[in-house]
Amino acid sequence: MHKDLPEVRSPRVRARNLFAAGALAACSLLSSAALAGAYDDALSAATSGDARALSSLLQRGVDPDTVDSNGNTLLILAARDGRTDAVQALLQYRAKINYRNAAGDSALMLAVLRGHEDTARFLIKAGAALNQEGWAPLHYAAFEGREALLDDLVAAGADVNAPAPNQATPLMLAARNGHIGFVRRLLANPRTELNVLNDAGLSADAWALQNRNTDIAELIQAERKRRGLPAPAIRVTIE
Template identity: 30%
Template sequence: MDRLVKAEAKEVEVVFSKRQKCSSTFKLTNLMHTMSVAVSLTTTNPSLFSINKPFSIIPPLSSSSYTLHLTHPSDQPPLSDPPDAVTVRTSMLPTGKAPADHLRRLFSKPGPHLFRDAVLTISLVGPHVAEFLISQTPQSRNHFTKAISACTKPQLTGLLKRALECGSPDAVVADLLQAGADAAAESLMPLAVRAGSLRAVKLLEASGCGINETVLHEAAAANRTDAMEFLAERYGEELEFDAADSEGRTAIHVAAREGHVRVIEFCVSMGGNPNLADWKGWTPLHYAAWGGHVEAVECLLECSDVKGARDREGRTAFSVAAERHAHSQVRRRLVDLLRWGDALMRAARVDDVHGVKKCLGEGARVNGRDQNGWSPLHWASFKGRIKSVKVLLDHGAEVDTVDDAGYTPLHCAAQAGHLQVALLLISHGASQVNLKSFPNVAALNFQNHFSLHPSSNTLA
């Protein structure tokens, strides 16, 4: 015979609660048909766990219940690896009766009369244990799966939310979903996106998780275009790229605030409007300028038309940039993009040569573009401002740069009939390709001029 009693289970599960007395009951059954059995119960960590009946007697074919107590309540579960355990030792007791001192002496003497019937693992389980493990790095997978086995569905759902907030490994999210956490109970998708785990996003979507109006905001803040692409593919029209948060900001506002250019470009490509203003009147350009994100400012200037938009306090994007970056190294670049670029365009249009030189001296881009793709050279050529054309060319203006419609400065000069400007551009290498097809009588007259005066392609 290798054992005298049988344990009801191989482990003792203790539902742990913070700062509370915790206990668990387990049962042992005497397998002997005619003889009582003496039982001794010890724990591997007596300072943490105690048993109400360390010595007892079980009559033949009877059962007895025992209670394991966590001795000291605490904020954290006293987990150990390997886990603590209860050792069950037994001895046959022909008399069926014995005082406690006799039992103590009986089990203090080793020998063939003693049996080691079982070692019962002590498992700390429940939501408090699982929550503690979620906060740890790294987590013990065995402890965690055991802990959540004693959790209800609402508890599992709450733990799933906590795991996503903590950025827990994908395996933790998968374990909770497999155990019964309800991904559809509330929109957990923004938490998964914020945590930066595309795998968690996919796990939630596969489990029926829905989305809300802030999911794209979280993706924008985290610079996760991969999550945006996945959500757009899975949720389709349900995903609104112009959805606003409680302050009227869209995902493009958030991306601009953080300087995430790829997110801005993706949102715009999906139909997001970069011109929208939030409740305080700030456009994405305001946010990019305030944050000093030069590349985001450049991106928004190309895809939006709100450089002059004012907030509720009358401030443009340039105003907030000047306010925030008065002594910053990015100030000159922002000034170029948001102020001197416009000033250069205006000076070129009215042939303010001094203004053109001042803007260029302040750092304005000679080949900067407006919302239609026109450079300062386009404007000066179209208006026939030959002095400004000369200054711009001397400062490196690209003579064959094209606007959004494919027109070069030479096209603009020809369309407006400014022959001398056209000749100046050609003398600087402007291409005459496709000029014949330009839809304007002046352009045809211009072409005829070269047919009659082939040597007039230079200026005296």
């Protein structure tokens, strides 16, 4: 055919091509719908703890590190709600155990924060990070007074003196919030430092007093005396 002449196609050929294009478009729509359905099903299975359904979706190719609109992975959602079986299923498919959402929270951090002891212990044994920049699992345990998890975290290697973004240590957070049992456990650990100051220049006992937790302040002061430590230096910020 001459290159300057348009190609002439029969009505039958044109119809066949239109049918093929329509079929491809329909398949694409069906595929998109299927993916959207699998995405929603995976989020639902993780939050409800349906490990069997979740495993089936993962076998079919759903990404174990799928995230929701808030940046929470399936593992974070399962851990946050204490769904240990779902957590186990996701780790079997190599979900990122230390992934942190937009707020900086990991699966272990949220399990600790909400007091899901079995889930937290499973993640600890699986090798979840204990020490990191910013907030860490032990800070959340101290803030909420999760005594049952304190020993597990410390035994696994959590730093009892790790500074939070506001320079508060676990002892400071527990003292501030009135968790006397948690404070007692920390004071029994010889590695716990007593004279650290937060970003406001307050020590653990000073912060306790500021929040009227006088019994906790007295415990810290008594332990400082027992160790033969001087009172902490006062830091005053002048603006």
